[in-house]
Amino acid sequence: MRVGKFVFAQLMEFLPWRRFQRLVLKYHGDRYVKHFSCSSQFLCMAFAQLTYRESLRDIEACLRAHSAKLYHLGIRGGVSRSNLAHANELRDWCIYAEFAQALIALARPMYADDPLEVELANTVYALDSTLIELCLSTFPWARYRSNDSAVKLHTLLDLRGSIPSFLYVSDGKLSDLAILDELIPEPGAFYVMDRGFIDYARLHRFHESGAFFVIRAKSNLHARRRYSHPVDRRSGLRSDQTVLLSNFYAHRDFPQPLRRVRIKDLETGKSLVVLTNNFALPALTITTLYRCRWQIELFFKWIKQHLRIKAFFGTSENAVKTQIWIAVSVYVLVAIVKKRFRLEASLYELLQILSLTLFERDPIDQVLTFTPTEPNFLEHANQLTLFEF
Helix, strand or coil: CCCCCCHHHHHHCCCCHHHHHHHHHHCCCCCCCCCCCHHHHHHHHHHHHHHCCCCHHHHHHHHHHCHHHHHHHCCCCCCCHHHHHHHHHHCCCHHHHHHHHHHHHHHHHHHCCCCCCCCCCCCEEEEEEEEEEECCCCCHHHECCCCCEEEEEEEEEECCCCEEEEEEEEECCCCCHHHHCCCCCCCCCEEEECHHHCCHHHHHHHHHCCCEEEEECCCCCCEEEEEEECCCHHHCEEEEEEEEECCHHHHHHCCCCEEEEEEECCCCCCEEEEEECCCCCCHHHHHHHHHCCHHHHHHHHHHHHHCCCCCCCCCCHHHHHHHHHHHHHHHHHHHHHHHHCCCCCCHHHHHHHHHHHCCCCCCHHHHHCCCCCCCCCCCCCCCCCCCCC
């Protein structure tokens, strides 16, 4: 890496640009384009994510203030609101969706050895979705209720490193259960889900594929106990049972035995009932796995707070999906850089540093590696003393 490049240009060098160009050719992204290419569009939108821009006018004003540097940032052609709006409207969002998936494929092996709260060699996923509310008059294509619009981000999160392994953007009306049909179960992996994903026919498909699920039971669960395993009640465990579903349709969809584990929080007194098809792990490990599901809630909260996926630069479906997928690409890119340089800083701290240093010319590893400095108080400073004690 040559010294003297802008931090933004150094950061973008970690992207697999050959893969990006193949995707542009696949979806004809640069057909009939003379000046403002897909790569320039991506760089402008990535700049907007890294510097917390609020609108197309905001992006245009900031980049034009550095117009002499745009060539060195990799941005070709004129940067204007109309160019960006036209590109977001017409360039196929699948380019950026597949590019984000390519980045995810690079990032996941880097975090494969990260520790979990439980000692487990298997891959552990958390599955959930989050709703991004929109204005019905501005986004009529995403009607959610009679007076609301929304898009839904369905995510399968690898709990080692909090890297999403599967993402699907839909309108708000798509059921969470439908996403189970889109997943290809990984044998030996654990899928941790909330009770909104209970569909015994779909869960049986995971069971038949050799995958394990850990899911919270609904309050109206009807099951017949076959065997009770001993538990240590001092840990909060109340029961560990092998059960058969007694409801006719549930038993038809899932005829094999299930494991039902009940635990009580000793501080709050609340009880939790978890179902799983794994009978090998200790009961306390099963409940701890379910509690790890909270990481996906933190992931949704993080990306909504620190990425631009709530206020959109365009109103069409293509523009919204383009912005979401580029935001995901930026998130994964920063995660890759964090591992490449073995940085101790959090992703939030890295984003804050990058937002202020994109136009610096220092090596990016030096910019992102910061050490807290001790204040240098001279023993005999040449400073007047206002108060003496």
